[in-house]
Amino acid sequence: MALIVQKFGGSSVRDAERMQNVARIVTAEHDKGNDVIVVVSAQGDTTDELIEKAREINPDPSQRDMDFLLTTGEQISAALLTMLIKKMGYRVTPLTGWQAGFLTDSNHSRARIRRINTERLENEISKQNIVVVTGFQGINRYDDITTLGRGGSDTSAVAIAAALHADKCQIFTDVDGVYTADPRVVKTAKKLDAITYDEMLELASLGAQVLHNRSVEMAKKYNVRLEVLSSLENKPGTIVKEVVKVEKMLIKGVARDDNIARISLVGVPDEPGFAFKVFSLLASLKINVDIILQSIGRDGSKDITFTVAQDDGKRAVDALNEMQESIKFTKIAWDENVSKVSVVGAGMESNPGVAAKMFEALSEANINIHMISTSEIKISVLIDKEFSKSAMNAIHDAFDI
């Protein structure tokens, strides 16, 4: 008898019809003689609707109060799913975050799980009850309600799986697994049978929004066997685990990120300390910098170019302009018409040819590379946004994924 944790996102429970699918999956697992703990998100657009309601009342509500409000969304879907499964003749118990023992820190709206008091969960399972837990939430040590942030239900599911040493944690979504590239962009994209935690983390941070990053980090840390699969189709998904046997496939995926802006500071003095000024200013504004390129000094000055998330672009430029006297650049340029395209694969560190192959593919497609960034399992290039789709296809084809 195994213990399986199954997580269903908002689109999987958005209405009574979709919930039927969920109930079938859950009860089929229970029918095999397994213990099942289900983690649910709020139905469809419930969270957005609640946020809208709050903004009407107060455009700037406190995060504690928002957490108090938003957690009702998961409570409603957990109640409804419980009623549905019970109608099918199963014993099932719904639990909120605090009832399921989720203790978090006090960072409202983005709390981290401190520990799970598993007594209640174990008690329910010992009676062979199916348990339906509200994702995304817990309480802090003052008994105030907290939430784990957007996508936090993935993390809730992995945390339960880790705490109870579950045999598997299944994340059900509306896609049937992790692909080598976004199938809407690259027609030849293939579903992966397996991927390592690190590869999954790189893909997630590059914009392939299948799994919440923190959930993958936690799964890696506690060695939770994750599976990403579809709640609509009954077929195997993608397993995420520590080591995946490298077969012929060198590259696990190609991803792009269009939410990016490039900022260039021209004519910065070629002296120590100026780059520091730029990036400490951005850090103080909590603006994340991604790729950084610094030109070689010439005529006593240099250029510093970097990328940030598009939403942060204007704030970054404004702040830098205010500091122009101190940073002493002669010109600032800002470009949103760029995309970052990346290849990810744990095998590439021992294969120096990967970068060359990627650049060759882009060159043959006549796509100019503005910036390059590499890590052990990833190579990213910054290109003009208009070419991002053809770049993905060219790279995907070149690696024969």
Added chain:
Amino acid sequence: MALIVQKFGGSSVRDAERMQNVARIVTAEHDKGNDVIVVVSAQGDTTDELIEKAREINPDPSQRDMDFLLTTGEQISAALLTMLIKKMGYRVTPLTGWQAGFLTDSNHSRARIRRINTERLENEISKQNIVVVTGFQGINRYDDITTLGRGGSDTSAVAIAAALHADKCQIFTDVDGVYTADPRVVKTAKKLDAITYDEMLELASLGAQVLHNRSVEMAKKYNVRLEVLSSLENKPGTIVKEVVKVEKMLIKGVARDDNIARISLVGVPDEPGFAFKVFSLLASLKINVDIILQSIGRDGSKDITFTVAQDDGKRAVDALNEMQESIKFTKIAWDENVSKVSVVGAGMESNPGVAAKMFEALSEANINIHMISTSEIKISVLIDKEFSKSAMNAIHDAFDI
């Protein structure tokens, strides 16, 4: 510095505009230097909408699961009211039933409060925070979520007032107090400045649905000073307390109950034990009997007539028909075209003229009395439903209330 508990019903918080009123009332009380604990119901039709959602999924959900679902309604309104009051510059903390310490028994959907663990409430008040508590809910000793039943938010408010020895418990509604009769029926009805707990209980059970009965019982038991008043108009309401100085007003109110059916058993043997059979049968079906009239035996048989709530009428008649052989009546009659009209007043027990005056008024209005029932502070008559409005007016006028 006083401690005031203020309860606002669903219509008072149904939208952002109505909530503005509520926020004004709460903050005005706080501005006087008082501690304020606010108890809120779910917004407008939220509870009904959630029930409808549940029924779509499962026509017969368990009461535990319904409680788990419905408590989200109060949580949403508490969150929104908190955000609104905070926007006005006040410190305010929202608390769910379990956070506020409500411990109940395990009778889901109609739980009774066992005790309130007041630590958190006292802690918030000691910091001069306004507290917004979700009405209608608590948890049992297994940490399962319970609800107190419809109208239970009144009870939540009184319970907090009792536990913390509040100076006053204000119940805000969409009427401005307790009236001598329903103003929609009796144009000359007057608002009462004060009424006793017992009178309020009689009026409530007679269909004047201003306060939830259990809340009045609890207020009487713990001597909580209640006030019923409007959330829309800024004027004094009606005080409910132990003793009200009887001035010229003998009668506190006239009420009617149209949800009533009269059942007559004709030709029951005039021997001991038959009435017992009838009423033990009804008791076993949990059907409440109100007024009972037994005719004097004649020719060895008698008639038994009684009233029940209209919803129970058919069940009562069916059950009695099944037992005809045992009860031996010759005929059963069932009439829904009746109303019960009552006068209530603590002063009447020492005033034998009250019944006479009431009957005289009805006689002058040509209204026939079918049945009569009296208690120390109440006289009820059963009349034809078509006359209930004119009966109320005739009685109200006669007593010059």
